[in-house]
Amino acid sequence: xxxxxxxxxxxxxxxxxxxxxxxxxxxxxxxxxxxxxxxxxxxxxxxxxxxxxxxxxxxxxxxxxxxxxxxxxxxxxxxxxxxxxxxxxxxxxxxxxxxxxxxxxxxxxxxxxxxxxxxxxxxxxxxxxxxxxxxxxxxxxxxxxxxxxxxxxxxxxxxxxxxxxxxxxxxxxxxxxxxxxxxxxxxxxxxxxxxxxxxxxxxxxxxxxxxxxxxxxxxxxxxxxxxxxxxxxxxxxxxxxxxxxxxxxxxxxxxxxxxxxxxxxxxxxxxxxxxxxxxxxxxxxxxxxxxxxxxxxxxxxxxxxxxxxxxxxxxx
Amino acid sequence: xxxxxxxxxxxxxxxxxxxxxxxxxxxxxxxxxxxxxxxxxxxxxxxxxxxxxxxxxxxxxxxxxxxxxxxxxxxxxxxxxxxxxxxxxxxxxxxxxxxxxxxxxxxxxxxxxxxxxxxxxxxxxxxxxxxxxxxxxxxxxxxxxxxxxxxxxxxxxxxxxxxxxxxxxxxxxxxxxxxxxxxxxxxxxxxxxxxxxxxxxxxxxxxxxxxxxxxxxxxxxxxxxxxxxxxxxxxxxxxxxxxxxxxxxxxxxxxxxxxxxxxxxxxxxxxxxxxxxxxxxxxxxxxxxxxxxxxxxxxxxxxxxxxxxxxxxxxxxxxxxxxxxxxxxxxxxxxxxxxxxxxxxxxxxxxxxxxxxxxxxxxxxxxxxxxxxxxxxxxxxxxxxxxxxxxxxxxxxxxxxxxxxxxxxxxxxxxxxxxxxxxxxxxxxxxxxxxxxxxxxxxxxxxxxxxxxxxxxxxxxxxxxxxxxxxxxxxxxxxx
Numbered sequence: 001x002x003x004x005x006x007x008x009x010x011x012x013x014x015x016x017x018x019x020x021x022x023x024x025x026x027x028x029x030x031x032x033x034x035x036x037x038x039x040x041x042x043x044x045x046x047x048x049x050x051x052x053x054x055x056x057x058x059x060x061x062x063x064x065x066x067x068x069x070x071x072x073x074x075x076x077x078x079x080x081x082x083x084x085x086x087x088x089x090x091x092x093x094x095x096x097x098x099x100x101x102x103x104x105x106x107x108x109x110x111x112x113x114x115x116x117x118x119x120x121x122x123x124x125x126x127x128x129x130x131x132x133x134x135x136x137x138x139x140x141x142x143x144x145x146x147x148x149x150x151x152x153x154x155x156x157x158x159x160x161x162x163x164x165x166x167x168x169x170x171x172x173x174x175x176x177x178x179x180x181x182x183x184x185x186x187x188x189x190x191x192x193x194x195x196x197x198x199x200x201x202x203x204x205x206x207x208x209x210x211x212x213x214x215x216x217x218x219x220x221x222x223x224x225x226x227x228x229x230x231x232x233x234x235x236x237x238x239x240x241x242x243x244x245x246x247x248x249x250x251x252x253x254x255x256x257x258x259x260x261x262x263x264x265x266x267x268x269x270x271x272x273x274x275x276x277x278x279x280x281x282x283x284x285x286x287x288x289x290x291x292x293x294x295x296x297x298x299x300x301x302x303x304x305x306x307x308x309x310x311x312x313x314x315x316x
Numbered sequence: 317x318x319x320x321x322x323x324x325x326x327x328x329x330x331x332x333x334x335x336x337x338x339x340x341x342x343x344x345x346x347x348x349x350x351x352x353x354x355x356x357x358x359x360x361x362x363x364x365x366x367x368x369x370x371x372x373x374x375x376x377x378x379x380x381x382x383x384x385x386x387x388x389x390x391x392x393x394x395x396x397x398x399x400x401x402x403x404x405x406x407x408x409x410x411x412x413x414x415x416x417x418x419x420x421x422x423x424x425x426x427x428x429x430x431x432x433x434x435x436x437x438x439x440x441x442x443x444x445x446x447x448x449x450x451x452x453x454x455x456x457x458x459x460x461x462x463x464x465x466x467x468x469x470x471x472x473x474x475x476x477x478x479x480x481x482x483x484x485x486x487x488x489x490x491x492x493x494x495x496x497x498x499x500x501x502x503x504x505x506x507x508x509x510x511x512x513x514x515x516x517x518x519x520x521x522x523x524x525x526x527x528x529x530x531x532x533x534x535x536x537x538x539x540x541x542x543x544x545x546x547x548x549x550x551x552x553x554x555x556x557x558x559x560x561x562x563x564x565x566x567x568x569x570x571x572x573x574x575x576x577x578x579x580x581x582x583x584x585x586x587x588x589x590x591x592x593x594x595x596x597x598x599x600x601x602x603x604x605x606x607x608x609x610x611x612x613x614x615x616x617x618x619x620x621x622x623x624x625x626x627x628x629x630x631x632x633x634x635x636x637x638x639x640x641x642x643x644x645x646x647x648x649x650x651x652x653x654x655x656x657x658x659x660x661x662x663x664x665x666x667x668x669x670x671x672x673x674x675x676x677x678x679x680x681x682x683x684x685x686x687x688x689x690x691x692x693x694x695x696x697x698x699x700x701x702x703x704x705x706x707x708x709x710x711x712x713x714x715x716x717x718x719x720x721x722x723x724x725x726x727x728x729x730x731x732x733x734x735x736x737x738x739x740x741x742x743x744x745x746x747x748x749x750x751x752x753x754x755x756x757x758x759x760x761x762x763x764x765x766x767x768x769x770x771x772x773x774x775x776x777x778x779x780x781x782x783x784x785x786x787x788x789x790x791x792x793x794x795x796x
Binding site: 166279291 | 370383404
């Protein structure tokens with residue numbers, strides 16, 4: 001029963017662009033609510049810290065760019081042929097937040113032990129009200145009830161991930177609360193549900209690395225904090241971590257290092273907001289913990305025809 | 317057992333029979349094994365072997381070069397890292413040194429066999445990057461290492477075309493003169509890619525092969541010629557009856573490619589042969605939508621007006637000017653430098669990197685500032701809506717600026733922060749203004765020209781040929 005519901009949702013959302021009917025007719029509100037109920041059960045059963053082994057692919061912000069999410073799966077491999085860990089920010093800003101979050105939650109329910117979703121700062125109600133998700137639910141489904149159900153699921157999303165005990169993952173970054181009397185068990189014991197506005201949770205969702213800074217300071221975004229290179233190095237040496245992996249910031253090449261190669265920012269929404277011409281990236285970790293980055297270029301219909309493959313093919 | 321106990325036991329053992337001694341030994345061994353099992357079980361399980369995380373070689377080498385970490389670059393090269401590895405844009409560590417003015421690491425890379433003429437996906441060599449950034453010492457190092465002074469990038473520019481710094485330009489031009497490079501040779505080298513394609517087209521035509529064959533993405537020779545500004549190639553194809561309306565898989569016509577890559581003379585040529593200046597791509601983009609270059613936009617704009625005028629006449633509408641005076645022949649405006657360039661455009665990885673370094677204006681910073689302002693507005697709104705007992709006047713007051721309670725709660729260490737958050741549009745407007753200011757400090761790349769007139773200083777009669785014919789290695793990076 002459960003698998004049939006999820007399978008049909010996956011099929012319908014993947015073929016959404018071929019339907020002539022609007023999305024709310026193809027995937028009805030009742031089906032979405034059923035999916036959210038199943039997803040809530042899965043997140044409650046799993047811990048606030050996702051602990052997994054390699055091989056796995058780590059992805060950054062999606063922000064409702066559903067066609068680009070499909071490109072990402074096409075490149076990295078469709079679940080369950082590859083394991084995935086997403087670092088949050090699935091909704092807001094882009095035009096297809098509902099398709100994006102529905103597909104991701106459906107994969108989570110169908111493959112609960114191979115597909116993982118962390119929480120981002122855009123999986124919070126006070127952000128969704130302003131940045132598009134609330135408006136999209138209202139406009140396409142005319143349903144406050146469905147929006148509220150999404151918020152219930154968001155409040156239960158895990159906040160951190162640990163890959164092969166070596167890579168610590170979160171959406172935003174570090175916190176000054178991750179210094180004294182802190183262990184990784186502190187992250188394992190974070191209480192849910194939470195609205196994500198205060199303390200350690202706010203920093204995990206909102207913090208940013210700042211070049212040249214030592215220690216911590218208030219973040220210019222107005223939430224979370226800024227942290228410096230020394231904070232990253234101290235955390236890594238204290239807990240034998242090789243890497244901190246986070247998202248939260250648009251970076252030109254899809255990924256960017258900080259503090260040597262001890263922290264990496266990953267962003268997976270190319271041509272973000274239609275304003276930036278950034279690339280997207282995701283990180284592939286193989287069984288031996290060798291990491292590489294797959295780059296997805298922004299496509300706005302431009303031709304890449306500076307090479308002349310025709311001539312070579314034709315004359316040979 | 318304790319040693320003294322064993323000694324004390326000896327007399328008794330001597331009185332035992334051989335059979336009894338063997339049985340005793342078995343008992344002792346069994347006891348020994350049992351104790352060892354108990355001790356093993358009490359110990360914590362052994363720690364698994366430490367698996368070490370590491371990145372792909374090209375990621376590590378480029379990152380260390382970016383950070384100007386000489387020691388690590390040297391260590392990586394000693395571990396047999398390939399100095400010619402590149403990222404997705406085709407950027408090599410040598411390009412990165414040219415952008416960052418890092419002479420020390422550049423010398424190390426060259427010593428270890430880095431290709432001095434490596435080209436990125438837009439055919440920029442490290443010398444292009446150094447010339448564009450006016451890093452004069454880097455230019456000298458590259459020239460000394462045998463850089464190709466006449467390398468042509470994807471926009472048809474040689475390094476000296478894109479150098480705006482007098483002293484650096486002087487170094488390049490002096491070396492060109494010293495190698496006996498004449499203006500006619502420069503023109504020949506600049507036009508070499510186009511000539512090669514024209515020769516190929518003529519050969520295909522002679523062999524009776526189709527001139528509108530398609531690449532996997534649906535593009536044709538005419539698309540390639542239009543994008544690159546190969547006027548003679550495009551003219552040849554059009555006179556051989558290749559249609560100017562041919563579309564690729566994204567519904568791009570050659571006129572879209574010419575507009576996107578700022579080739580105004582190609583746009584005019586295509587329209588003369590029946591191209592559609594209003595054609596739309598699959599995404600609904602017209603040539604004007606795809607064009608970023610101001611002077612090319614002007615050409616398109618005039619062609620649009622000409623087209624509109626012709627359509628009015630086709631419907632019988634009288635043009636009063638036609639009776640009064642002879643129509644002036646259409647003239648294209650002077651081609652200026654590219655302006656209004658998007659600093660974060662996907663075109664030109666090198667330009668993007670150097671611009672980012674100079675201005676400190678990165679996408680992340682723009683987004684963070686914008687979001688910070690929005691969050692302030694969000695919380696302010698939330699606080700107002702939560703206050704059910706406030707009067708109308710009080711509501712008005714609180715909408716104009718966040719209340720002190722809100723400010724104090726969220727900015728305890730900076731109560732004097734800005735009283736009124738800017739709207740997102742204001743932020744964008746402000747950032748665009750800043751971006752314009754920052755752009756002024758960046759050396760501008762000259763627009764591509766078919767025949768750039770630049771005289772080589774020095775004695776033109778010197779016909780000595782320098783060793784300039786080097787094998788160009790094409791970047792193997794596949795763009796997806």
